Structures are given as structure tokens and as C-alpha cells.
Amino acid sequence: MSPTTLRPARPLALTAAALATVLALAACTDNSAPESSADGSGPSTLTVTSTADECTVSAPEAPSGNVVFSVTNAGDDVTEFYLLAEDGLRIVSEVENIGPGLTRDLVLTAKPGSYVTACKPGMVGDGIRSDFTVTDSGTDVAPTGALADQITAATTNYVAYVKDQTEQLLTGTQDFVDAYTSGDDDTARALYASTRVHWERIEPVAESFGDLDPRMDLREADLEEGQEWTGWHLLEKDLWQPTAEANGGTEYVALTPEQRTQYADQLLADTTELNDRVHTADFAEGIDAASIGNGAKGLLDEVATGKVTGEEEIWSHTDLWDFQANVDGAKVAYDGLRDVVLAQDADLAEDLDTQFAEIQTLLDAQRSGDGFVLYTDLTPAQVKELADSVNALGEPLSRLTAAVVL
């Protein structure tokens, strides 16, 4: 051994640094190793038999929690087994190099949802696939701790929420349009506010489609020179026909049955188009933590500029329905990201929880039957109270996006 061995050398230090990186990484990923079930219920075990042309999974579903796929290669070639996400692309877990005659286990902590299983005999191609479902067992599937995962879950859930709301909007609009075109104005008036809540809950999303929003939700006051007025508020005016005095001095001319059909059909067609667009893959890809956070803030801005002033539903005065719907939409967006906010900025989460509760208390005080009192029944003091509460929530909500987008 030469005496120089004791001299600190740069490559040695670098080697140590490299090793430290490995160890740090190894330790950090180790945290996400599945916990052995603490409640005494063992993992569910499924058997998988892979041959040259078959991939037989013993059951098409398993409860969430620890799941073991015991994969046996009964073929003559090396095989692999994959559990893929619902899109069939992202690998949730895999086990490779299963030689003929061997059984290897794939162990994972599975969250509820839809998955795809695949055997890949010969290790080539897309593999032999089938659908697999993980049902919700109520087991608390420990979060992986990675914020990225929580954000992914939040966006997935939010996209599902938007899809659900547009579907309900479409069904509601169909009923509304049927009543309106058949001249059943009482039913149409009764359906108006309760159908529009589905629109108002996802308003920033709907507004992101710049062509649909003005066609569907433009107010008469916001009409520009030469622009044709169509959509919800045109029908609103026709259902709650104003006096000449309220109509700027001119007598309101009711729509003819032909016009009714024309505008109602267009509203339905636009709603169908909206529903189609939010169900495309492109739409889901465009949704991220930032757009959800900004959308929540956008909803509160809607409340502040339109609902709290009574301008949105100037003929029907059902602004409080919209108000509640906007708050609902913002709350859903926030709830999805709440875990992330809690981890990043616990004070902000507490602030938002308080303000959301406060605004809800104020709104609940104005409930009447299935809905709310009319905007015109509110006293100036009540309007001011609501406006203050909107501003109080708007401030912390404007910091939501920054808190979740690091």
C-alpha cells in the first residue's frame, strides 16, 4: 500500500458524492414501499397465468389496498406482466424476466380505479390485455407522499367533475328547451335556475371555449354593436318579460314560436358541443393544477362582478343560485388541491376553510325551498354582507395557484 492512499483525492470525493446521491435516492423512494396491512386484513392475492397466447387473471377486480399478482409463466418463452393505468400507457407496476416454469409476484398498494393488465410473452408488443378494476374497500390507501401524485389525482378528479357537470347540464337543458319550445313557460321558469347551476359551477372551463361562451351566456347589457344575442339570457328575458318601463321605454316583443325553436335548438346544440369538447382527451390534458387554481379564483370573480350585483339574472333575479354554484365550483377545485395546499401552506388552507364556511353560512341564510330567495328580496345590508364575504374569500383564493404550482 502506498502512502499516497491517505491523501484526499478529488475523484474519491466525487465518488462519495455520487454514492451519497444514490443512497439518498434509495432512502427516499423506500418510503413509498407498500405498508404491510396494519389492520390485519392481508393483501388480496390474484393469480395470473401467462402463456404464448393467453393471459388469464383469476379475477377481474380486487379491493383497494395491498394487492399481489402471482404471475406464473406457463409458456415456453420469457414473459412480463404489467399493470397499466386506465389509459393503457402509464405503467403502474410491472414484473419482468419471468422465465418459463417460474412464478413471480407483483406486489403493490392499489388505489380504487380502472386499470389494464397485460402479459407480454417474448417481451415484445403491446401484450395480451384485459381490463381490471380496483374497487374501493374503504381501506385508507396511504398517500405516496409525493405532491406530484396528489396533483395528478386532483386534476383527474376535477376533469371528472367537469364532465359530470356538463352531462347534467345537457340533460337539464334538454328538459328546459322542451318545456320552453312547447310553450310550457311555468315549467321552463322552474327549470331555468336549477339547470344553470351546472353551467355556473364550471363557468371558467366553459369560458375557455371562446366561441361557445358568448353564444350561450351573453347578457343583453354586454352586447356589442352588430352582435346577435342568443343563449340563456335571451330566453330568460322572454320567460320573465319586462314592462316597457323596465325595457328602456320600449314595449318588449315576445319571441314567436319559430324564434323560440330556433334559439332553443341553438342553445341545445351549443351545450352538446360543450359536452363533446370536455370529453375529448385534449381537454383533460389541458387541465393542470394551475388551471384549476385559476379557475377557482375566476369563479369568485364571477360572483363579485355579476352575482353580487344582481346583473347576471336581471330578469329572473335568480342570482343567488348562480352565486352558490360559483362557490360550489370553487370549493370543489380547492378541495381537490387541499392536501397539496396543506402541505405547502397550512395557514392558507386554514384561511380558505374558514372563508368558505363563512360564505356558505351567509348563503344558507337566504335559502328558500329548494333554492334561494330572489335577488330583489335582499336588503342592501345583506348584499353588502355577501359582497364583503366574497372579497374576504377572494383574497386567499388568489394565492391558491401560487401555493400549488411551485
Added chain:
Amino acid sequence: MLPNFLIGLREGLEAALVVGILVAYLVKTGRRDLLPQLWAGVTLAVVGSLAFGALLTFGPRGLTFEAQEAIGGTLSIVAVGLITWMIFWMGKTARHLKTDLHGKLDEAVAAGRWAVLVMAVLAVGREGLETALFLWAGAQATGQTAEPLVGALLGILVAVALGWAVYKGAVRLDLRVFFAWTGLALIVIAAGVLSYGVHDLQEAGILPGLHHLAFDVSAQVPPSSWYGTLLKGTVNFSPATTWLEAIAWTAYIVPVLTVYIRTVWSGSPRTATASTPAQAPAAATDAPTTGGTP
């Protein structure tokens, strides 16, 4: 029997080649005293892999897939950093051998003493975990038939034999030719390891682009065929290569090969020594840093 044999061969080949070249290097430079370090590293990796594999197979806990891929991918990229450093270290040592034979050599080797151990650990350990998991699964199956286990062990033995053959061939080479060719071989292996590491990280979802293939020749070069196995085991060739893998491979091999050929492998060693004394050390110190931060 044959598919299991090929798995053993594939997993063992790359490690055997790297270890073979390391041994040949130490023998040729008269540093046999460092051989125990090397074998200690190999033993550590083998025992560690087997123990870890046994723990994951029989223990109460498994390692998540992401963790397994992230560790594998990161180790690969660290290994590339070390191998790259090794290549240029060898090149530098080769020049010292011609000029002041022993002075600076000791210094270089002293620093490399631990690198030798770490490199042996990485070269063997990288594929070790996967192989160990396979072997334990095979051991569990021996109640039914020992064939898979025997097949895989035979594969590993053939890989070791090939590594030994490379070693024997290498020690017979003249020193300059030895450095030139083994360095070249190591660069190609390292580029393969890098692209394999990138693939692991893509599978773990840490890097994007798993489904954007640059080319797919799986039909022509089936991964379970003997030639697919050899290509995978020696140069880590993947018949279905993603763009990111291809880019990483190219981005590594082009500059490294260029610098290497200019400093070490140029036709006249005298001009190389005179004109570019600073290049190899600079590259050498850079390499582990870049390799260590994936």
C-alpha cells in the same frame, strides 16, 4: 431451459465484461495489489443483491415498482459517470506510463482504489437485484422443477466465462492497443447503460416519452432470441428504443468518443501527450458530477 439460460446470460454479460476489463487493467498496470478491492466490490454486490432479493421475495415488504426502477435508473446513470471517469483515468495513466512511469501513477491509482471498488459494486449490483429476484423465484420453484434455476445459473456461468475470455484476450494485447480498445469498448457499454438507465426512469414515470419510439425492430431482433440477448447484454441494445433513449445514447457517445479518440486513441501518442495534457483530467473530473445528477 433456453429462455431461462438467456436471461442469466443477458443479466450477467455486461457485468462480466466490465469486471473483466477492470481486472485486465489492474493486471497490466502491475496493480495486482488492488485486485482484492475489486473482488471485494464484486462480492459485496453479489451478496447484497442476493440478500436484498431474498428480503423482497420472502420478507413482509416489497419495493414499489417506481422505487425499483428509480434505483435501477439512478444507479445506471451513476455507473456511466464512473465508467467515463475510468476511461479517461486509464487514458491518463497510459500517458504516465510512457513519461514519468511511477510518480503520478500512484496518485491516480490511490484515488482510483475506491473507485475500483465502487465500480465493481455498480457493475455487478446494477443487474444484480433483478437477477437475484429471478434466482429466488427459481429457488422457490425447485420443488416442482430445478430447470429454470439451472438454466439461469448456466447463463450466468457462460457470461462469466465470456468475461474471462475477454480478460485473457485483453492481457495479451500490447499496452497501447489494450487501452485503445478496452476504452472504446467501455464507452460503448457506458452509452448503453445510460440509455438503459433513461428507459428505467421513463418506466418509473420520472422521465417522459416512454411511448415515443425512435424505432422498433422487435420483429427482426426479438429480445428473447440469442442474438437479441447478446446485443442487450453487451451494448444494452433495446429493439424498441424510445427517442429519449436514442438522444441520450447519441448525446453521450458522440462527444465522449470524440474527446477520447483525440486524446487517447490518436495515431501518434507523442503528439497527443504534448498537445492535450489538460483535456483528459478535465473530462475526468467533470464526468462523475454530471453522471451523479440525473
